[in-house]
Structures are given as C-alpha cells and as structure tokens.
Amino acid sequence: MSKAKLKKHLLSLTKEQVVDIMLELYGASKEANAWLEFYLEPNSDAELEKYKKAIRSQFYGRNDYPKDPSFRECNKLITAFKKLVPDPHAIADLMLYYVEQGCSLTAQFGDYEEPFYTALENNFNKAVKFIVQNGLLTEFAPRIKRMIESVECCGYGFPDTLWDMYYEYANE
Template structure:
C-alpha cells in the first residue's frame, strides 16, 4: 500500500479507530514503539546510548575479540537511529562515534584490509556531509581534529581522512 492510499484510509477512520491502530502498532513492533516514544517525548540520550553500544560491540565486544567487525551492523544502527528522527547533533555524534571506534580498533589491533579503510572513509564522508548540511562544523571541530590527530595508521588512511576534513572545513594555514 502506498502512503497516499494509507492516508486516504486513515482519513475516513473515526479518531478512536486511529488511536486503537496506533496502540496496536505500538504493541506489535519494538521499532514502532521506540519511534512513537521518541516522537511524543523526544529525549534521544537513551536511544543514542543503545545504538552506541551496538556499534561498540562490533569493534570491542564485552566478551572475546572481534576479528572482523560488521560494518553492516554499524550502518544499520545508524540507520535505525536516524529513523527515530533524531536531532542533527545526536545523529552526528553517532556517525562520528562509528568512525572513532573504527580508528581505535585499527590503533589497537594494527593495520587492516583495504576494504576496512574504504568503508570507514566513506562513512566519515557521510558524517562530514551531515555535519556540514546542519551547520554543526564548530560543534564537532575539536572532536574530529582530536580523532584525526590520533589516527596515524593504514597506509594513507589518515591522509585521506584529513583531506576529507579539509574539503569540508577548509585548510587551516
């Protein structure tokens, strides 16, 4: 069913039926429940921590060792958080957190495979674009520079991240 058809169906339902539908949806889906809670009481701190934990677990699980973090899981965590209509700062925070952990993982365990770096570079670009699109450069500048200054690994990886940073922030002379 398209959104347009759904809208037409909902428009003719009595208010009580729409309310019952929303309550049923709330009970039926954890995602719907979280979305409705965020919509009605927009405090993203608990949700942000939940998704940070998912990402952290991919790189540094509570037990054992992660020999190949799942980037798909990390991207899904960011996508799911974005679906909650999170504020731009919280979403930027989560996007950078992903890159920070990727860099920390490399610094902890040594150089990785090429696709590892390419994936982090692509997602760093997405984070920078999000930050730029929402005029949050000054909010995140120090954090990004701190991350970049501590990332001296990966055969050109650090240079690529710096180049991307300068593309968005301009080269500091």
C-alpha cells in the same frame, strides 16, 4: 499505498479506530514500537547512548577484546537512529562515534585489511558531509581532528585520506 491514500482512509475512521490501529502497530513491529516510544518521549541522549553501545559492541567484545566489525550492522544502526528523527547534533555524534570506534580499533591493535579502511573512509565522508550540511562543523572540528591524529600511525594512507576529506568540506 501512498501517504495520501492512507491519510484519506485514517480521516474516515473514528478516533477509537485510529487508536486501535496505533496500538496494533505498536505491538506488531519493533521499529514502529521504537519510533512511537521516541515520539511520545523524545530523549535523544538516552537513545544515542543505546545506539552507541550497540555500535561499540560491533567493534569490541567482552573485556574490550577486538572483533571484526560488521559495517553493515553499524550502518543499519545509524539508519534506524535517523528514523527516530532526533536532533541533527545527536545524529552527527553517532555517525562520528561509529568512525571513532574503527579508528580506536586500528590505533590499538594494528593495521587491518584495505576494505576495513575503505568502509571507515566512506562513513567518515558521510559523517563530515552531514555535519557540514547541518552547520555543526565548528562544534565537531576539534573532535574530528583528534580522531584523525589518533590514527597517524596507521598504514595504507588512511589518515591522509581522512585529512583530505575533512579539508575538502572545511574549506567549502
């Protein structure tokens, strides 16, 4: 169904019928429930912390014991957070936090296989691109630089790739 068709149908309903539909939707889907709650009480900070905790749990288990992260799950969390339509600063913060968790893991516990670094590089690229597109680079640059410096000891040319990506966007 198209948005136009949905809009036409909703406009033909009474206010009470629309309210009933919204209540059914609220109860029928976790995603709709989360979106409606955020719409009614938009608290980016609280949601951001909730999503950061979920991402961190992909990298660290109990007592901060390292785990093999599910990059797929982390990407799903970023996508779900974006759907809430928080401010771009919060989205950039979460995207960067995701990469920081991977950098922290490798800096603390040693080198990982190449797919680990490739996934982090791809997500770093997305994060920096988003940050630049939203005019947030000046604010996030010190944090990005600290993160890259934290992995200078890692192999596979990982920090060099991150620096290259950063400078590519920083010089635009």
